[in-house]
Amino acid sequence: LARRLQARGQTTYAQLIAEVHDRLHGAQGAALATRLGEAWPVALIDEFQDTDARQWAIFERIYVASGTSGRALVLIGDPKQSIYAFRGGDIHAYLAARRQLPEHRRHSIRHNFRSHPRLLSALNGIYALAGAAGFGGSAIDYVDVAAGDPGRWSADANARPLNLRLLHSAASQVGNRDELVLDTCADDIVALLGDPDANVQPGEIAVLIDSNQRIGQLRERLIARGVPVVGAGRASVLDSAWALDVQLLLHA
Secondary structure, X not given: OHHHHHHHOOOOHHHHHHHHHHHHOOOOHHHHHHHHHHHOOEEEEOOHHHOOHHHHXXXXXXXXXXXXXXXXXXXXXXXXXXXXXXXXXXXHHHHHXXXXXXXXXXXXXXXXXXXXXXXXXXXXXXXXXXXXXXXXXXXXXXXXXXXXXXXXXXXXXXXXXXXXXXXXXXXXXXXXXXXXXXXXXXXXXXXXXXXXXXXXXXXXOOOOOOOHHHHHHHHHHHHHOOOOOOOOOOOOHHHOHHHHXXXXXXXX
């Protein structure tokens, strides 16, 4: 693949990263790191939790290993939002970089301006009870967050903004338990919409699900219960008519 791309004068994002990494760690790596650091003395990496070990090695070589003064590297990330492992994102690269930093150079955002103070208090309480088990015993920790502007929120908000449901099932198969969860979720939404004290409209409800398949299954249940619903899930591109046409062309 590399030879074919080179012959065509083309490259890929992965090869760009690999080439920079290899040159920085090659015989002339120190000189290249110096030149890059002089060209860009300050770098800021947002969403750092989605980088991988090779990407981090590039910036580490330029801004950390060189030991040159007058350079700054700012890393912004939240390991709890690391969701791109399927694209090469490596949470361990984030954790390794964080371990290299002394405590006084680590800063956490401790104020939330988007969520109601009661919801933040409930989440703080949940993770306080979970302790180190909250993230599977990993090095990821939870930082308590307070409302940044509590006065802007209505005092009439739900007194219990966070409710946990513990469902019991005799089924041994995951699929059967999923059916129970989806049925319960649909029933809870119907009950909430029918509660006159809640005064909630369908458009004010959002459900987060971990797969497109389950989004479709929940949509079917809500429609069957008379609840209007719009799903944001996307089917696989391999299931599209275009994919079928390409498959037929490749087999021709």
